[in-house]
Amino acid sequence: MSTEQNGAPAEAAPKPTEAPKEALAETPKQTATNQNEKPSKDAKSGAESKADKAEPKSSDAAGDKKLTGAELKAKAKADKAARRAQQKTSKEVAKGEAAVSSSPGQLGPSAGEVKAKGGKGKDGALAAAAAGRPVLLKAPPSAVVTEQKIQIPECFSHLSMARRIPMTQADKDVHPSVLMLGQQMATFTIDESITRLKATMLAFRKVIESYITPPGNVLARHFTPHVLNIQIEYLTACRPMCFSMGNAIRWLKLQVSKIDMDASEEQAKKELCQTIDIFIAERITVADEYITEQGAKHIKDGDIVLAYGRNTLVEKAILYAHSTGTKFSVLIVDDPYEQLGQQLAKTLTDEGIKVTYSGDFGGLRNHMRHATKVFFAAEAMFSNGAMYARAGACDVAMTAYELGKKVITLCETINITERVATDSLTYNEIDPERSSAAAFRLMFDATPDKYISLLVTELGSVQARSAPDLLRKLEEFN
Amino acid sequence: MANVQDGAVTRDLTLRGSNHVDAESFDIVATYHRLLKEDPDLTMPMAAIEALIEFLGHSQVKTVYETIDLVKTQSEKLQAAVRNPIALSHGTDLFSQYLIMSLKQPAASSASGTGAASSKHSPPLDNPHESFEVVRQHLLRNSRLFATRAKNARERIAVNGRKHLHDNTTILTMGGSRVVGNLLGRAAAKHDYGWYTDPPRRFRVLYAVDPALEAESNSVVESLRAQGIQVATIPFTALAYAMGKVDKVIVGAEAVTANGGIISSMGTYSLAVLAKASRKPLYVAAEQHKFGKTFPVDQTDFSFDQHVINFYSNNNKDTKGKEVSMPDPIDFTPPELIEAFFADHKVLTPDEVAKEVIDMLM
Numbered sequence: 001m002s003t004e005q006n007g008a009p010a011e012a013a014p015k016p017t018e019a020p021k022e023a024l025a026e027t028p029k030q031t032a033t034n035q036n037e038k039p040s041k042d043a044k045s046g047a048e049s050k051a052d053k054a055e056p057k058s059s060d061a062a063g064d065k066k067l068t069g070a071e072l073k074a075k076a077k078a079d080k081a082a083r084r085a086q087q088k089t090s091k092e093v094a095k096g097e098a099a100v101s102s103s104p105g106q107l108g109p110s111a112g113e114v115k116a117k118g119g120k121g122k123d124g125a126l127a128a129a130a131a132g133r134p135v136l137l138k139a140p141p142s143a144v145v146t147e148q149k150i151q152i153p154e155c156f157s158h159l160s161m162a163r164r165i166p167m168t169q170a171d172k173d174v175h176p177s178v179l180m181l182g183q184q185m186a187t188f189t190i191d192e193s194i195t196r197l198k199a200t201m202l203a204f205r206k207v208i209e210s211y212i213t214p215p216g217n218v219l220a221r222h223f224t225p226h227v228l229n230i231q232i233e234y235l236t237a238c239r240p241m242c243f244s245m246g247n248a249i250r251w252l253k254l255q256v257s258k259i260d261m262d263a264s265e266e267q268a269k270k271e272l273c274q275t276i277d278i279f280i281a282e283r284i285t286v287a288d289e290y291i292t293e294q295g296a297k298h299i300k301d302g303d304i305v306l307a308y309g310r311n312t313l314v315e316k317a318i319l320y321a322h323s324t325g326t327k328f329s330v331l332i333v334d335d336p337y338e339q340l341g342q343q344l345a346k347t348l349t350d351e352g353i354k355v356t357y358s359g360d361f362g363g364l365r366n367h368m369r370h371a372t373k374v375f376f377a378a379e380a381m382f383s384n385g386a387m388y389a390r391a392g393a394c395d396v397a398m399t400a401y402e403l404g405k406k407v408i409t410l411c412e413t414i415n416i417t418e419r420v421a422t423d424s425l426t427y428n429e430i431d432p433e434r435s436s437a438a439a440f441r442l443m444f445d446a447t448p449d450k451y452i453s454l455l456v457t458e459l460g461s462v463q464a465r466s467a468p469d470l471l472r473k474l475e476e477f478n
Numbered sequence: 479m480a481n482v483q484d485g486a487v488t489r490d491l492t493l494r495g496s497n498h499v500d501a502e503s504f505d506i507v508a509t510y511h512r513l514l515k516e517d518p519d520l521t522m523p524m525a526a527i528e529a530l531i532e533f534l535g536h537s538q539v540k541t542v543y544e545t546i547d548l549v550k551t552q553s554e555k556l557q558a559a560v561r562n563p564i565a566l567s568h569g570t571d572l573f574s575q576y577l578i579m580s581l582k583q584p585a586a587s588s589a590s591g592t593g594a595a596s597s598k599h600s601p602p603l604d605n606p607h608e609s610f611e612v613v614r615q616h617l618l619r620n621s622r623l624f625a626t627r628a629k630n631a632r633e634r635i636a637v638n639g640r641k642h643l644h645d646n647t648t649i650l651t652m653g654g655s656r657v658v659g660n661l662l663g664r665a666a667a668k669h670d671y672g673w674y675t676d677p678p679r680r681f682r683v684l685y686a687v688d689p690a691l692e693a694e695s696n697s698v699v700e701s702l703r704a705q706g707i708q709v710a711t712i713p714f715t716a717l718a719y720a721m722g723k724v725d726k727v728i729v730g731a732e733a734v735t736a737n738g739g740i741i742s743s744m745g746t747y748s749l750a751v752l753a754k755a756s757r758k759p760l761y762v763a764a765e766q767h768k769f770g771k772t773f774p775v776d777q778t779d780f781s782f783d784q785h786v787i788n789f790y791s792n793n794n795k796d797t798k799g800k801e802v803s804m805p806d807p808i809d810f811t812p813p814e815l816i817e818a819f820f821a822d823h824k825v826l827t828p829d830e831v832a833k834e835v836i837d838m839l840m
Contacts, residue, residue, distance in 0.1 A: 298779060373775070406775040453775045454737075460840040461773040462832065463737045463813075469836045 161430035162239035182238035287458035311377035385449025385465035523569025568770030631822035636664035654694025655730025738828025759817035
């Protein structure tokens with residue numbers, strides 16, 4: 001509750017919305033009914049209050065039976081107010097942190113402007129379920145007001161999460177293509193690091209195309225602070241940027257600043273679009289092709305390849321190896337929370353590859369014993385060689401290491417960050433769809449370099465701890 | 479009109495055709511094998527580089543990209559012609575990297591050998607074709623330079639390595655490596671640094687003889703004994719038994735991989751594992767030109783199948799199980815088992831090797 005104390009006074013002032021008023025009005029009652037003072041503190045009362053909120057009148061929870069209807073109503077209101085106030089503060093803190101960590105200097109206006117609204121959550125959950133993310137770990141549907149309910153302890157307040165921002169709440173200068181992309185990212189329709197990067201670059205290309213320099217300004221000076229940053233802020237608010245996006249945006253800003261001041265606007269825009277095209281071709285398209293081929297080379301006849309969850313790059317490599325006539329089978333161990341491995345299994349079996357599927361980590365060691373190689377695709381690589389990947393990857397890698405199996409990681413160099421992570425908590429993201437009031441789930445983990453045998457990038461195959469050397473090499477190219 | 483055009487076309491065609499005939503009639507595989515045969519001291523990567531230079535001498539192409547492309551196809555041809563192309567590919571990779579780097583550098587003619595691969599970036603010349611011609615002429619004039627440098631490299635390894643050999647120690651080695659033989663032989667003699675004369679080292683050599691490499695091993699053993707070094711030979715099976723008497727292990731390598739491991743004659747890995755188990759440091763004597771981008775993750779992760787392991791029983795009439803194993807089989811020794819490399823430019827750890835490979839070749 002310390003977050004409340006720290007954050008509330010500052011945050012209450014600029015936003016005189018409904019919630020604070022309620023909170024003020026109800027405080028006396030709240031203090032009167034002492035038992036309800038901090039309802040969200042433990043899970044049980046939290047769940048109760050959810051039920052209350054959904055159907056306040058017909059609530060028949062055992063503990064509340066003795067209360068009269070009016071008391072019930074009052075209690076429900078108090079709960080709601082307290083919850084709102086607290087969420088707001090914790091959210092603001094989280095948001096502030098996110099803005100600071102991902103793009104310093106953009107904290108100012110956006111922190112207050114873009115804000116998720118309550119009541120959107122249910123639709124969001126449904127949409128997400130429709131979009132292929134099975135809804136797990138969820139209490140009764142009435143309580144699924146997703147992100148609104150999540151209580152993040154202060155020690156994790158530096159972690160941010162995706163949230164759906166109503167289009168109407170976005171800054172008016174956010175480009176339509178970026179608006180759409182933001183929604184897709186918030187709902188995890190576009191999920192993988194490299195896919196997000198590509199979509200972002202294409203959206204920014206559209207932004208550049210439709211940009212018109214205001215009179216008295218120069219593109220190189222005006223575009224980044226007044227146009228690009230707004231798009232970035234919005235995207236970051238929808239879902240925290242992945243490392244590759246950070247890298248690419250830094251690159252893009254550099255390219256913008258390099259534009260010749262005397263060049264005509266048409267010329268400048270054309271050049272920028274071309275550099276973006278080349279960037280996508282070199283760092284994503286061709287890189288993917290090369291990594292696919294190189295990764296496939298490590299699959300030999302008779303291998304049993306273990307894949308964790310689904311990743312496009314791993315899928316491509318397996319399909320490529322199959323297309324070259326290698327005889328091998330695949331063992332898919334799936335992330336129990338997000339069973340995208342089923343998709344992979346379908347794709348592979350359609351191609352005639354023998355697939356064994358395990359929906360969770362049950363019998364992982366036993367599966368690993370049968371496997372010969374483990375394939376991962378990294379969300380990002382840290383400079384100390386740690387791999388940032390889907391939560392659970394580290395467990396799989398450690399099991400592989402213990403049993404002497406080789407772990408092969410596929411990763412485009414754009415995903416390599418100069419940052420260092422020795423644990424999974426410094427950099428991570430909270431899963432907005434599978435977190436409850438009582439617990440929240442992290443989406444990624446960091447696998448130390450010693451568990452990774454090989455890192456395949458478009459520059460070549462290296463050991464994981466050579467990741468910073470690749471970064472240095474890339475700088476030489478530029 | 480038509481005649482003139484025809485004439486022009488045919489002239490063009492013949493010109494081009496002649497180039498291609500030259501390039502095609504040149505048998506890079508035969509050249510490679512001839513070079514290896516002519517000079518028994520030549521290593522595989524060096525022979526590959528020399529063969530490519532000879533090929534450049536035969537081709538008349540004028541453009542940079544065409545040349546790089548041709549060198550690439552010839553390299554592939556060469557790699558396809560031998561069963562174990564690892565060492566060879568390290569040579570061809572180095573050479574194409576050298577070509578690309580030289581063409582990027584204005585002072586192409588001053589660039590030399592393996593050193594040129596150090597990646598300095600500078601804008602390409604206004605006329606890359608001119609610079610290309612310079613590089614080409616330089617290469618052709620100094621075609622033997624690579625081989626000479628390679629032989630000098632062996633001497634430099636001996637100088638770098640002797641600092642790590644101490645009196646009254648026992649050195650274990652195997653495999654008939656020429657680099658190791660030279661290193662041990664030179665260390666047993668005094669060395670004149672110019673400002674200081676290093677006294678000879680007094681050490682003993684324990685030589686594990688692999689029956690498959692008996693001839694090479696015996697010649698190295700004989701030459702060491704002739705230089706006054708006490709040598710004991712043991713069968714390969716006695717390695718673990720003898721390990722207690724050993725202070726250091728030194729082996730050669732066919733190729734050095736991108737992670738700082740080595741690809742070497744079959745048995746080196748066993749030796750390395752035994753050395754590690756007895757906590758004896760394992761050193762590898764290898765020239766820098768053997769470094770390459772190969773990165774095997776395990777013993778079978780090569781582009782070719784050695785057919786070393788063949789299961790079959792007498793009941794099974796299937797001849798598939800009786801495939802002949804590859805001559806000169808190799809194995810991969812991972813970097814964790816290696817203490818350090820004695821290379822021609824310096825003594826370095828496996829991690830530094832990995833870094834150099836990235837800097838040099840990627």
